[in-house]
Amino acid sequence: MTPAITPDELEALRLSLKVSCVATVIALPLAAATALALARGRTWLGGWVTALINGLVYLPLILPPVVTGYVLLGLFGRMGPIGSALAKVGIVFAFDWTGAALAAGLMAFPLMVRAIQLGFEAIDPGLEQAAASLGARPLRVFATITLPLAAPGLIAGTLLGFAKAMGEFGATVTFVASIPGETRTLSSAIYNAIQTPGGDAMAMRLAALSAGISVLALILAEAASRRLVQRRQKAGAA
Amino acid sequence: MSLDIAICAQLGGFKLDAQIDTQGQVTALFGRSGAGKSSLARAIAGLLRPQSGHIRLNGETLFDAKARLHVPPWKRQIGYVFQDARLFPHLSVLQNLTYGAGSNLSGLDQTIALLGLETLLQRSPDGLSGGEARRVAIGRALLSQPRLLILDEPLSGLDGARRLRLLDCLEQIKITGGPDILYISHDLDELIRLADQVTLMAGGKTLTTQPIEQVFEHPEAGLAAGLKAPISILTGTVLDHGEGTTRLLLGSKPDNGQQAVFTLPRIDADPGHRVRFYVEASDIAIALTNPTDTSVQNRLTVEIDTIEPFGAGTLLVTLSGYGYKIRALVTSQALRNLGLRNGLCVTAMIKAVAKVGLNSIDR
Numbered sequence: 001m002t003p004a005i006t007p008d009e010l011e012a013l014r015l016s017l018k019v020s021c022v023a024t025v026i027a028l029p030l031a032a033a034t035a036l037a038l039a040r041g042r043t044w045l046g047g048w049v050t051a052l053i054n055g056l057v058y059l060p061l062i063l064p065p066v067v068t069g070y071v072l073l074g075l076f077g078r079m080g081p082i083g084s085a086l087a088k089v090g091i092v093f094a095f096d097w098t099g100a101a102l103a104a105g106l107m108a109f110p111l112m113v114r115a116i117q118l119g120f121e122a123i124d125p126g127l128e129q130a131a132a133s134l135g136a137r138p139l140r141v142f143a144t145i146t147l148p149l150a151a152p153g154l155i156a157g158t159l160l161g162f163a164k165a166m167g168e169f170g171a172t173v174t175f176v177a178s179i180p181g182e183t184r185t186l187s188s189a190i191y192n193a194i195q196t197p198g199g200d201a202m203a204m205r206l207a208a209l210s211a212g213i214s215v216l217a218l219i220l221a222e223a224a225s226r227r228l229v230q231r232r233q234k235a236g237a238a
Numbered sequence: 239m240s241l242d243i244a245i246c247a248q249l250g251g252f253k254l255d256a257q258i259d260t261q262g263q264v265t266a267l268f269g270r271s272g273a274g275k276s277s278l279a280r281a282i283a284g285l286l287r288p289q290s291g292h293i294r295l296n297g298e299t300l301f302d303a304k305a306r307l308h309v310p311p312w313k314r315q316i317g318y319v320f321q322d323a324r325l326f327p328h329l330s331v332l333q334n335l336t337y338g339a340g341s342n343l344s345g346l347d348q349t350i351a352l353l354g355l356e357t358l359l360q361r362s363p364d365g366l367s368g369g370e371a372r373r374v375a376i377g378r379a380l381l382s383q384p385r386l387l388i389l390d391e392p393l394s395g396l397d398g399a400r401r402l403r404l405l406d407c408l409e410q411i412k413i414t415g416g417p418d419i420l421y422i423s424h425d426l427d428e429l430i431r432l433a434d435q436v437t438l439m440a441g442g443k444t445l446t447t448q449p450i451e452q453v454f455e456h457p458e459a460g461l462a463a464g465l466k467a468p469i470s471i472l473t474g475t476v477l478d479h480g481e482g483t484t485r486l487l488l489g490s491k492p493d494n495g496q497q498a499v500f501t502l503p504r505i506d507a508d509p510g511h512r513v514r515f516y517v518e519a520s521d522i523a524i525a526l527t528n529p530t531d532t533s534v535q536n537r538l539t540v541e542i543d544t545i546e547p548f549g550a551g552t553l554l555v556t557l558s559g560y561g562y563k564i565r566a567l568v569t570s571q572a573l574r575n576l577g578l579r580n581g582l583c584v585t586a587m588i589k590a591v592a593k594v595g596l597n598s599i600d601r
Contacts, residue, residue: 129285130324132311134338134382142514144337 011181012189016210019185020165022114023105028156028158031109034158035116060112060171062112069174072103076175099176100183104165112161115221119153120146155224163217167209186210239386239418241265245281245291245301246499254278254288256444262434264412266421267448269439270464274545275422276321278439282420283318284311287510295386317379317387317417321394323371325363331374332359338382345381352414353377353407358541369400373407380416387417393428408432424464430471430514438463450514457554457565468519468554470564474480474500476511482498486513489561501535502587516590519554522566526576536588542580543574557586564588 005013034057042050060068076083076093083094093099123146140178142160147154169187188204193199240261247254254277259264267275280286282293284300293301300309303411310317317338325334335355336343350356353373361369368465372392379387391409393401405428412419412432419482422434428437429450436453438445438460445459450471457468477499484505488498507513528537540557548554553573556565564586568578578584 123325126322126324126328127321128309130318130320131317131326131337133283133285133318134378135312135315135340136338138476139313145326 005209006202008180008204009209012186012206013209015097015100015181015184016166016186019104020162022098022160023101023108023165024158026101027105027109027112027161028154031112031157031161032116032154035113035153036120038113038116039120039185044061052062057113058110060107065107065168066171066174068106069103069171072099072106072171072175076102090092093176095176097180098184099177100172100185103171103175104168105161107168107171108161108164112157115157115160116150116153119150119156123149147177152179152224156221159217159221159224163214163221166214166217194195239263239265240294240296241282241420242293242294243282245278245288245293247277247286247288249277249280251284252277252442254281254442256281256439258437258444258447259448260435262418262449264419264421264433265435265437266423266429266433267437267439268423268429268463270424273439273463274442275439276390277442277443279318279390279394279420279422282386283388284314286317289589315383315385317381317382317384319372319375319387319392321390323363323368323375325371325374325378326368327363329363330359331355331361331363331366334363334374335359335378335381337378341538342383342560343381345383349377349380352410354403367400369404370395370502372396372404376407376411379415380411386420387411388420388422390422391424393423393425399559405431416486426465426469426516430516439516440464454516455563457480457548460521466518468548468565468567469516470519470522471514471516472500472562473512473514476505476507476513478508478509479504489559492560493536496536498562500538517564519565519567521588522564523587524555524566524568524576524578525555525587529587532587534587534589536586538586538588540566540584540586542578542582542584545580557584559586 034053037045038050038054073094074080076086076099078084078087078094086093091098093102116170127144128141128145131145133232136144166185168192172183172185173188173191176183178192180182184192190203190210193203193206241258243256243258245256252274254274254292256274256278266565267278269275270385281288281301282295285593286393288301291301292299292303292304299307300314301307325437326337330335335349339346353376355373356375356457358366358370358374363374366374376389376392381445396404409431414455419432421428423429433573435447436450437447438453440462446453451473454465454471456471457465460468462503468561472488474488477485477487482504484502484507486500487504488500501532502515505513523534538559540559543556543558543563548556548567551570552567553570555568555578557566566586
């Protein structure tokens with residue numbers, strides 16, 4: 001009785017994966033840099049600056065998603081100060097899949113920063129000192145000691161961010177609406193299906209699809225963070 | 239190595255105030271835990287930046303507060319073996335060893351053999367015992383070809399056999415012309431065996447820096463740095479080996495008569511070698527005559543140099559023989575009964591099996 005996945009649904013899935021991947025890939029280096037600044041920057045950035053960064057990073061987590069979407073619309077919309085400037089160089093966010101990626105990335109950002117920051121904070125600074133005493137310059141210390149040891153946090157942050165981006169709805173729908181083939185991600189498609197008479201079966205299939213992908217990402221994130229915790233305990237016992 | 243340090247550093251509620259001017263292959267920092275030994279070593283390695291003063295190693299200025307000079311740690315060529323080894327957990331033992339070596343792996347095989355690391359190379363640092371991790375950390379620091387090797391209590395927490403094995407390794411590094419060493423310890427046995435110069439530290443301050451033979455001559459500084467009782471450090475030349483014993487010639491030959499002979503539990507050193515050992519002042523008894531009806535084998539004819547009060551009811555008596563000095567603790571009652579006074583000739587009795595320190599084989 002349940003028909004196979006329709007082309008429309010496949011399109012929503014494809015769009016969701018594209019939006020989430022792009023959002024995660026672009027947010028990752030920014031989140032890593034922010035996490036590093038929060039974990040290590042207190043001495044050279046000062047307490048106030050790190051507190052400010054901290055507050056800004058977590059804003060999307062605290063604000064209602066509709067508000068975040070509304071702010072994005074105001075700033076990045078065609079009439080918005082940033083949106084109109086970017087439109088001149090051909091970058092458009094409003095009512096485009098790129099806008100969905102921006103909204104998803106922004107909403108995923110605090111989760112990514114948190115997980116990656118924990119990863120950096122778990123590293124014993126003594127190991128970096130040991131590397132320096134062996135003649136390694138700061139860049140080499142970062143590349144060969146800090147980054148590999150922060151890997152579990154980076155993996156956890158990436159997967160967590162991806163799962164959050166896949167599920168993002170409120171800010172996305174406010175900012176870029178739900179245009180089929182353009183901005184209708186899995187979540188918006190589910191909402192649309194529920195609103196449509198007789199769309200229950202479609203909503204159910206999409207919901208299962210969405211939940212499956214998110215749970216898979218969470219399981220992977222959990223496995224990665226468990227490795228991190230084990231290393232922390234080992235470091236704590238030493 | 240020549241080391242010239244005068245620094246002050248405020249570390250939270252702790253103040254480090256260090257003055258050292260020393261030359262020698264192995265300089266030891268001796269003091270209780272919390273005396274500031276590691277902080278001073280960290281400053282020398284560039285891991286801690288003092289507020290004022292200067293640090294010079296072999297004439298090169300590594301830190302000068304006035305000139306705002308602070309050579310970063312990676313440019314100092316100072317290997318630091320931390321108490322907690324600090325091996326990189328994501329690298330194998332071999333990768334750890336070669337981390338600081340760059341492309342110069344000429345000393346790799348030799349270092350692996352010296353420290354007995356052959357069977358550990360492919361293992362992860364996680365599975366190593368405390369002693370194994372220390373040895374890898376020492377090898378890693380050696381292979382980075384440092385000008386100065388800082389060893390922060392490398393033997394602490396190791397049991398008897400492992401401790402002796404690592405001590406042998408360290409002595410081997412010293413003998414085979416390895417880098418100069420700054421040795422941090424609160425263990426006298428290690429000092430006797432390895433150190434040339436000793437800096438005594440207490441409460442964040444350096445008290446004095448002297449050759450090891452002289453540094454404990456005035457007991458106050460030694461006691462402040464954590465010595466349990468006054469000691470005498472003696473050097474001698476191996477004469478011969480007896481049944482479970484080794485006989486040494488102490489000091490110099492008197493004009494008329496024989497050089498003092500000292501009997502130790504047997505040590506592994508050929509006749510003619512110079513060895514160093516210590517005797518605790520409480521293990522020395524004084525007799526007015528030279529008794530022959532006693533099991534005490536070491537009876538040295540000495541003259542009383544000085545008698546100083548030392549704590550409640552005890553006195554520290556400095557006795558000098560030909561080319562050596564020893565210190566003995568006596569009660570004020572014993573002093574009165576025997577009529578001990580400066581210039582008096584007495585016999586110092588030291589049991590051959592009494593606590594004598596580990597034996598250092600000088601080159």
